[in-house]
Amino acid sequence: MQFPGMEGFLQIDWSVALQVVTLGFIGGVLSGFIGSGGAFFMTPGMMNLGVPGVIAVGTNIAHKFGKAIMGSRKHGEMGHVDKKLGLFQLITAVVGIRLAVLVNEKLFSLGGDSKDAAGSAAGDLYISVVFVVVLLFVSIFILRDSLMESASRGGPSRRLAEAFSRLRIPPMITFPVADVRLSFWMVSLVGLITGYLAGTIGVGGFVGVPAMIYIFGVPTAVAAGTELYLAIFMGAFGAINYAWDGFVDIRLLLLLYLGSLLGIYIGAYGTRVVREKVIRLVTGVIIMLCVVSRAINIPVYLSDLSFMSLTEGTVSNLGLASKLLLYASGVSGVVVILGAVARAWLKRRRALEILRRIQS
């Protein structure tokens, strides 16, 4: 239900508030566990509640801003942040974000003055398609990575990194913390793509972190820390841009924080007791389910734009199926993580009993 006189903004009752806090909590647990922003779950989750895509993305990128400040501080204390690399990427990342905001604004304006869900169909369709294409690629990559690892112990193919490492287009810049020497143009290109995706779907780290590891050869911990550092500025710039056009719903933002900042701690604890292979497998499956959930909605947007015709019943069923699948993926992911934490705790207790027996 829309807020009276404010099209595009939800009327928030207890039920909606609880759903948004739950979205934040699940996103937070997944974020702490996987190490990404959790936007891949929260953005479509808000869209399923009836929030127009552009407001869901705008709110999510503002959410990312605050969260990155907290996360980056911890990484900084551990020396995992290459500020120089982050700032060089930022130069083009802001261009990417601005470009993404302009495209989203343009598509949103196709719906006329109406900011309701039907009016934002063109923007929603575009966001959904980008979401499905990018995250489908990411989830296949992660699943392949974790499943192949069990077959051969050599890790993923390094052909991509080796091919890019030969592209030594000047000027070359040395990044001391990451301990790499890179072409300015390669750094700029990755910054542009990361910024554009962060601005379009609120998910930039899924591309930025693997790019830094695979293409630049940056150590994993430094890649994650640098991405969070970059996320502060990208989040701030994205939030400012979306807020300028009135696309940040501050109420949803606060409700997301209520759940996510608690969930992050639980997810992060999970990484301490669950094996890395399981973490990657769970991540891949959850992202894949989120992709399917979003893909189910694409025919609805096509129908809104009169590219195809669907009955009201079909539209309603597809919406329900998408919502159920999204929640199923998030809830099952959280259950798997909490289950793994509980199993690890029990295993540890049993091991302690064995130890006491052996050592007494």
Add this chain to the structure above:
Amino acid sequence: MAIITISRGSFVGGHELSQRLAEQLGLTCVTREELVARAVADGVPVEQLEKAVARPSYTYTDMDRDRDLYLASITSQLTSKILEGSVIYEGHTGHMLLCGVPNILRIMVLAEPEFRVASVMRRLGLSREKARAHIVQVDADRDRWVKYLYGVDWRDPANYDVVIHLDQMGLNNATSVLCAMARLPEFVHTPGVDRSVASIHLGSKARFALLSDSRTSRDGISASGDDGVVQVICPPRHAEIIGHVRDVLSQVDGVREVYTTIADTRILVLQETFDCRARRFGELIRAAEKLDAAVELMRYDPRMAPHKPEDTLPQDPELTDVEELEARVHPPVTDLGSDIDSATFNILDECLSDLRQHHRSAGSALFCGDTRMLATRLRRGGYSMVILGDLFLNRSESARQRMRDELKSLLVERTGVPVVDASELERRLSFGGRQAGRLVLSLLISAALFGAVFMNQERMLTFLTNDSSNLWRSAAVAFVALLTPVFAYAYGTFTGHLLELFNLD
């Protein structure tokens, strides 16, 4: 006689120098190639590891396990040779394998590029250009390899006692000078050195056995040894292997007792003397339980550091007369066997026993070396926290404080690990009045912001979507840009302290 390690660049003549030194000093010469060949025969995937180090990978878990296996294998082989008698080791930064062992003469051998190019052209039959490219490639691979294994720059002269430019000095002169140095009391192979090497040997044998047995081969497993006692640390995610640890280690020569601790992380306590009856020791155990950490006790006595200014040569040494020189220099102070009395070991054992009762022990270690070597050892140790206890006790109060501060800065800078004073431990880890105050304050700020937004939803949305003028828009942007981090910080602080209150952080 001495233990000597030679680190050399490729094609600088290091092999000839080590052969000559071994011959003149009567030492056994051990090369890296011999140790690697034995490691390969024992099933260590050295070639796979070297290829992986050439480019970093997203999935490094197995590589880290293979690295640990490789290091365990070559450390165990090298220490075994040392325990048989004095050796000269020729390889890449071999002294890093013996980190903390006193009296090692660490030599770096260099040569000008032209000298190296000529060597490659002569030995490999390559053209000048190809010889130059070959040297660049080999050096780059070596840099990455040493950095991955030990986290140091092998070219840094601070890691060595002496740097020899062989092309300028010549083989004969270099041999004479190094032979004289090797006979100095500071580099004598003492029983104390043997005890230190034996501990490293036992720990590396135990690690190799655990990592090469399919029942216990997991990432993150570590083991240290001392006087027949092996201490194993197992991360909670691999708790299922606990039952097999003792079986595997019972097959290892020299293992009398095995203790296992399940811990997520390790804390290192660095001090000169330990007392398990002190109040601080109780705080340490509570901190370890709170952080799910195992505690390693490291005795670091700065008096034991081998490079004391007062231990330098007399003013008029006759370098050629080694016997006379040895007689004129006072006896070495760096023999662990004579410097530490049995009471010290007993107290350390009591503390370890206390930690074992709480299932928090990560073993003990004695460290002898300068602070840079200490930082290198700590960086490789994978600690999540270093606690500085009582150090520099023979200094005045002000000098002690200054030296502790300097050590703390150095360790923070070089290890990236949080370094905490023992006196601050309770304040930093316990939930006291300060934390409670922050919890209440952050809750009040969060609730106030939350209430202000939700009690004025309509006004808030009107304000944020008002596009009538750029001034309004700027005000809305400033509001979002300010409210977002303030709320995230306040609420994040609240949740952090709340979990801390229930020991769930």
